[in-house]
Amino acid sequence: MTVLITLGPLLAALLFGFWINIKIFTPSRVAKGLESLVYLILGLIGFSLGALENLSEKLIVAGYQAIVLLALISFFNLSGLYLSGLRFKATHTSNSPKQESSHNLAQVFIEAAKTLSWVIAGVVIGIFFGDTFTEVDATVTYLLYFLLFLIGCQLRQGNYRLRKLFLNPQGVIIALVAITTTLTAGLIGCSILELEWNHGLAVVSGFGWYSLSGILITGLGDPILGTTAFLLDLGREILILMLIPFLSRISSHISVGFSGATAMDFTLPMLGKFHGADIVPICISSGLIMSLLVPILIPLFLGFSH
Template identity: 40%
Template structure:
């Protein structure tokens, strides 16, 4: 972990303050961010390869991911329906056929990249002492670009404040996830702040895995990546099923992905009226992922 957590916040803030104009520049930043994510996840795979007793550690990764998936997801699904009882949201009855297999494939590509890094590290006798330091520097650049993307997402402060359902959804997801993180930490007998950090990914599997891996090592990084990826896969299945009766629940469970990856599913399943809720909820959660996760990790 960096000696000063503010070292990580600085590029995110500077990126958010930077307004980029022009489609070509925005597109270049988006592509650069995607490439950096692939690269740093490959480094995560190399880090996993350098672990002693890898077989035992894989079991530990699966246990961590499974416990937190049940605790966090369970708390989300228990609390979000309360908002649907308070607010009735009209949805569209027209459902379009989405190429879900393509979206699943995009997520699986990231898993493949981690796997390739792991295979390379296990196959070749490489000096991997440089991996952690390289990951730190690439992470700084990645956070800077993410800050720019958040600023250029089109959301204004007024739009966020006025959309009460989106704000409420994000708020319930945050607090129910953190409570689930505490429960998971107690079950696993690990530090509470580690559980709170694990609960702060909100479905953003690439960034969550990277931050947790940098802060607590590849075991936590791999577990966080698997946890948030599983959440997204389940969200793709649950959204079309729940959105007509439990609109805010379906959107909220998508977490940070509701403003991008799961947004097409939300729009096609629930209609255009669901889009502002999804974008606002996803935007707030995306902004909070690095803030909350790094805050909890700063306690050591």
């Protein structure tokens, strides 16, 4: 039931955009809307972080745990996905070597700086005006629905078939490697942070879906661990958005897999921008698999006895 409640509306929005042709959503407007939505959601994510009560206290414990786990996940994810990319012939950035220039490299840094600036601005506003807007999570959720709708429009305009979107072999491979390496990082993190093994596995099982992982763990009775999950997945989401321009030059396995569950929604526009439209089916397949597992694995791990 939890899977249907969390993923159902997202998939419905995607399919609605794919099946229904609304003339005002032209390809240029869809592309512009996707870019604008990504930055707006980034600002709201930063706002929700800045508005947290006792932010400094929570950051001491939960922030330290999140930083350690994010470092471990990054190492194991990137290593495993790099090797799988070599083994299964991953694609690279859509720009050919002849098109590379210092101007393009500068644009990559500009994109990364712009991504971070939206988050920082949101945090600052959240610190001072967090009490004035309490519906941030709901707003982000609705914006994600619209984001998925626009992605559906883009897929229809690109003449993609649904079966190829959800059953893409490369997407399945990427998801399996990302899941395995993430859980491995969680187990190693347990010994470093002196967490119980099931807590360590639960906190890394958000796969970047910060809005769900933190809520699930907190709702299951562990607010500090829930904050760790929130900060971990939020940090992962921000980090991948900054790194996609760089990682896309190495391997699609790395950029898509490290995006985790968000590859099917939030980071999809950025992945498509740097890899080209052909990456979309891989992103949706990989992201969908990990998204489906989030509301299953977190309660499962937390349900184990100490």
